[in-house]
Amino acid sequence: MSELLRVENLEVSYGAVQALKGVSLEVKSGEIVSLLGANGAGKSSLLRAIMQSVSYSKGSVYFLGEKLQKIRTDQLVERGLALVPEGRGILATLTVLENLELGAYHRTDWQNELQGIYALFPILKERLNQNAGTLSGGEQQMLAIGRALLSKPKLLLLDEPSLGLAPKIIQNIFRLIKEIRSRGISILLIEQNAHMALRVSDRAYLLETGKIKLSGSVQDLLSNDELKRAYLGG
Amino acid sequence: MAEFFQHLINGISLGSIYALIAIGYSMVYGILQLINFAHGEVVMLGAVTGFFVAPLFGRPVHPSLGLFLSVLLISMVVCSIVGLLIERIAYRPLRKSPRINCLITAIGVSLFIQYFTQLDFIFGAIPQSYPELIERQIVFSIGGLEISNLQILVLGLSFSLMGILEFIVFRTKMGKAMRAVSESPEIASLLGIPVNRVIAFTFVLGSCLAAAAGTLVATMYPKVDALMGALLGLKAFVAAVLGGIGSISGAVLGGLLMGLAEEYTVGYLSSSFRDAIAFTILILILLVRPSGLLGTSRIEKV
Ligand SMILES: Nc1ncnc2c1ncn2[C@@H]1O[C@H](COP(=O)(O)OP(=O)(O)OP(=O)(O)O)[C@@H](O)[C@H]1O
Ligand SMILES: [Mg+2]
Numbered sequence: 001m002s003e004l005l006r007v008e009n010l011e012v013s014y015g016a017v018q019a020l021k022g023v024s025l026e027v028k029s030g031e032i033v034s035l036l037g038a039n040g041a042g043k044s045s046l047l048r049a050i051m052q053s054v055s056y057s058k059g060s061v062y063f064l065g066e067k068l069q070k071i072r073t074d075q076l077v078e079r080g081l082a083l084v085p086e087g088r089g090i091l092a093t094l095t096v097l098e099n100l101e102l103g104a105y106h107r108t109d110w111q112n113e114l115q116g117i118y119a120l121f122p123i124l125k126e127r128l129n130q131n132a133g134t135l136s137g138g139e140q141q142m143l144a145i146g147r148a149l150l151s152k153p154k155l156l157l158l159d160e161p162s163l164g165l166a167p168k169i170i171q172n173i174f175r176l177i178k179e180i181r182s183r184g185i186s187i188l189l190i191e192q193n194a195h196m197a198l199r200v201s202d203r204a205y206l207l208e209t210g211k212i213k214l215s216g217s218v219q220d221l222l223s224n225d226e227l228k229r230a231y232l233g234g
Numbered sequence: 235m236a237e238f239f240q241h242l243i244n245g246i247s248l249g250s251i252y253a254l255i256a257i258g259y260s261m262v263y264g265i266l267q268l269i270n271f272a273h274g275e276v277v278m279l280g281a282v283t284g285f286f287v288a289p290l291f292g293r294p295v296h297p298s299l300g301l302f303l304s305v306l307l308i309s310m311v312v313c314s315i316v317g318l319l320i321e322r323i324a325y326r327p328l329r330k331s332p333r334i335n336c337l338i339t340a341i342g343v344s345l346f347i348q349y350f351t352q353l354d355f356i357f358g359a360i361p362q363s364y365p366e367l368i369e370r371q372i373v374f375s376i377g378g379l380e381i382s383n384l385q386i387l388v389l390g391l392s393f394s395l396m397g398i399l400e401f402i403v404f405r406t407k408m409g410k411a412m413r414a415v416s417e418s419p420e421i422a423s424l425l426g427i428p429v430n431r432v433i434a435f436t437f438v439l440g441s442c443l444a445a446a447a448g449t450l451v452a453t454m455y456p457k458v459d460a461l462m463g464a465l466l467g468l469k470a471f472v473a474a475v476l477g478g479i480g481s482i483s484g485a486v487l488g489g490l491l492m493g494l495a496e497e498y499t500v501g502y503l504s505s506s507f508r509d510a511i512a513f514t515i516l517i518l519i520l521l522v523r524p525s526g527l528l529g530t531s532r533i534e535k536v
Contacts, residue, residue: 053420091418091422
């Protein structure tokens with residue numbers, strides 16, 4: 001398996017607060033990798049730094065073997081990296097269809113992929129001309145994922161896609177994650193819901209106050225007592 | 235009665251010019267939360283460009299629609315370049331700076347352009363008369379009500395430009411990107427939208443409308459001077475605030491209301507209130523409805 005993303009010794013600070021204190025991780029092509037951790041551990045900061053939308057003081061990010069330097073977020077999207085941000089990042093004053101169109105901003109040959117998106121998320125098709133802000137939380141999450149897929153990513157970064165959603169919709173989201181991977185898109189997944197995340201993942205990292213505490217294959221982590229106690233409820 | 239309708243026509247044509255300028259304030263505000271105080275100066279440069287360019291088509295100037303349109307087009311190109319330069323040189327380096335820094339810079343840019351234009355080898359401090367691009371004719375006259383071809387030109391051009399703008403903002407990919415950036419630059423960039431390019435495009439659009447406004451003002455009231463942008467800009471800014479700054483339709487509404495208010499004040503009260511009315515309106519909105527008629531309640535703290 002070839003390497004898609006590699007993060008080395010990344011440090012991110014907001015003023016006096018150091019959110020990441022030297023984080024390294026990697027995602028290989030075809031993998032689903034989970035990033036677990038408590039609130040404030042620095043998970044979202046890590047994804048934002050990978051996307052180059054927050055600056056990092058130390059460390060480096062490699063995507064497709066190339067070190068990301070002086071590259072803008074939008075250029076990175078063009079190269080095949082997409083983030084579905086925490087809180088979904090829906091453009092509330094634009095319609096559902098406009099949100100989808102903008103997901104494919106740098107592309108010209110995306111129109112015929114819309115049907116595929118509607119097949120994954122039938123509800124979106126019924127809401128196309130509605131302002132995205134009027135969608136329910138679950139529908140917004142579908143839109144956010146569908147929109148990211150239209151950018152034709154090689155690696156999809158998902159920041160807590162199940163947050164605030166009903167159990168049934170959460171199951172749906174996890175089914176989707178597997179479906180997306182089967183289409184050849186790798187995933188780096190942030191989740192509070194460690195049980196479910198580990199069930200779909202190949203490997204996982206545990207982030208604690210800005211540092212990687214544990215990492216390994218899902219089997220290894222499931223047998224780790226410390227992780228069990230802290231995140232899997234005993 | 236005829237008088238009332240005369241003021242209505244006059245007010246709407248003046249108001250549509252304010253609207254063209256107000257749209258520029260509103261778009262830039264919507265996208266950067268910045269009050270681009272230099273926008274009035276771009277309007278002035280639109281008129282100044284026409285002053286220099288019209289004679290190049292032949293002296294003495296032969297008024298014709300073709301001449302007007304050619305001058306308009308060149309003014310739009312010049313103003314777009316100026317708008318791009320302002321954005322690139324003055325505002326972009328301050329993208330992550332506090333609002334107040336940008337605001338002070340905007341005032342600085344505005345003053346710079348005013349004084350630069352007043353230099354003798356540029357335009358000079360003395361007002362000049364604007365060449366007659368189109369001969370004024372009364373095309374419609376009934377019971378004391380008169381409509382001139384210039385008024386029809388102003389209305390026709392302003393509303394066509396607004397229509398084009400509406401099309402761009404709601405129907406084109408760039409327009410959708412503008413609305414995305416104005417809602418959230420961070421999310422826009424996560425979708426692959428080159429935010430700085432979209433901002434630059436916004437300045438080009440606003441500057442084109444400003445150029446049209448400058449050309450129209452100078453055609454209606456044929457005088458050009460380096461300070462003309464200050465008052466026009468200020469009134470249009472008030473119009474944008476009145477409509478709800480950040481909202482394009484609000485800017486159009488605000489501009490029209492401002493034009494009407496000014497025209498009726500001059501007509502029924504006294505012409506000495508002409509400029510005071512704008513500021514009276516500003517104070518009233520700030521007291522009664524600070525977010526403007528069509529605005530959301532996101533209020534700038536400056
Ligand atoms: N824009 C910011 N300015 C200042 N501090 C920030 C900012 N963003 C994050 N932080 C701080 O950085 C730390 C890590 O935040 P981050 O959002 O990355 O955590 P997280 O692991 O995603 O948490 P959660 O599970 O709650 O989403 C926190 O202490 C947070 O307060
Ligand atoms: Mg987070």
